[in-house]
Amino acid sequence: AQTVTQSQPEMSVQEAETVTLSCTYDTSESNYYLFWYKQPPSRQMILVIRQEAYKQQNATENRFSVNFQKAAKSFSLKISDSQLGDTAMYFCAFMNRDDKIIFGKGTRLHILP
Amino acid sequence: GAGVSQSPSNKVTEKGKDVELRCDPISGHTALYWYRQSLGQGLEFLIYFQGNSAPDKSGLPSDRFSAERTGGSVSTLTIQRTQQEDSAVYLCASSVRDPHEQYFGPGTRLTVT
Numbered sequence: 671a672q673t674v675t676q677s678q679p680e681m682s683v684q685e686a687e688t689v690t691l692s693c694t695y696d697t698s699e700s701n702y703y704l705f706w707y708k709q710p711p712s713r714q715m716i717l718v719i720r721q722e723a724y725k726q727q728n729a730t731e732n733r734f735s736v737n738f739q740k741a742a743k744s745f746s747l748k749i750s751d752s753q754l755g756d757t758a759m760y761f762c763a764f765m766n767r768d769d770k771i772i773f774g775k776g777t778r779l780h781i782l783p
Numbered sequence: 784g785a786g787v788s789q790s791p792s793n794k795v796t797e798k799g800k801d802v803e804l805r806c807d808p809i810s811g812h813t814a815l816y817w818y819r820q821s822l823g824q825g826l827e828f829l830i831y832f833q834g835n836s837a838p839d840k841s842g843l844p845s846d847r848f849s850a851e852r853t854g855g856s857v858s859t860l861t862i863q864r865t866q867q868e869d870s871a872v873y874l875c876a877s878s879v880r881d882p883h884e885q886y887f888g889p890g891t892r893l894t895v896t
Contacts, residue, residue: 703883715874715887761825765883769814769833775825 672697674764676774683752684782690737691747691777693762700724703765704738704745709776710758718760721745749779757781785809787888789875795894796865804860804891808877815858816885817850818874826874832858833880865895 673696683689695704706718721729721738728736733750749756762774788807796802808815817829828842832852843849847866852858862869872892876885 705884707887713872714889715876715885717884717886720884768839769878769880769883770828770831770839771816771885772828773818773826 672699672764672766672772674762674772674774676760676762676777678777679775680778680780682780682782685752685754687752688748688750689752689779691749691760691762691779693745693747693774695743695745695762695764697743697764697766699766701767704736705763705765705771706734706736706745706747707761707763707773708756708758709761710755715761719747752781754781754783787875787877787886789873789888789891791891792889793892793894795896798867798895799864801861801863802865802893804862804873804893806858806860806875806877806888808856808858808875809886810856812877812879812886813855814878814880814885815852816876816878817858817860818876819844820872820874820890822871829860829873862893865893867895869893870895 675694702723704721708716708718719729719731719734735748737746759776761776765771790805813834815832818826830850831839847863850860872890874890875888878885
């Protein structure tokens, strides 16, 4: 069975610093998708970034980038120049070829002023 | 365009009553998902609809839970004989097959007293 593990339940960093959130997953499939979602206190889930497993190049969206290590089954999220608005729960997610998505338990990130 | 909408936003019900939660997906999205999020926890997959295919009900926790999707659009999640452990936020998401990005609704907070 596929699993997604986020080993950091909670993190705090100062504004403008860089922070990396960890995610590992387990699967026997070769083609799949990986996502990072953000859930601010307002509760609305927002897609941050996505990565196709067949692409070796790491995805980047402005201040957000991933370090995708397929062999190690690792998919970490790096947030550069962190801002107060980045305070949220961050969920790593895995989607298999059946379009079923599995979420990790989340990392609560606090950006401190 | 309009995003995913859910109603009601909040629902308080007495133990043993039935409740219906509604999800209006983004027009044209063929896939629709229901998740349950308990306080401070990750997302628990409940059920997945894809086009006209039979839904994946593997995440429904008991036979008190059911869902339907009419006309490939609006979906209703029904919980019969509610229990206190059913209290949670119920999230709906919709997507297209490619690029597999899920768009989430704001959720329905269910409280069973």
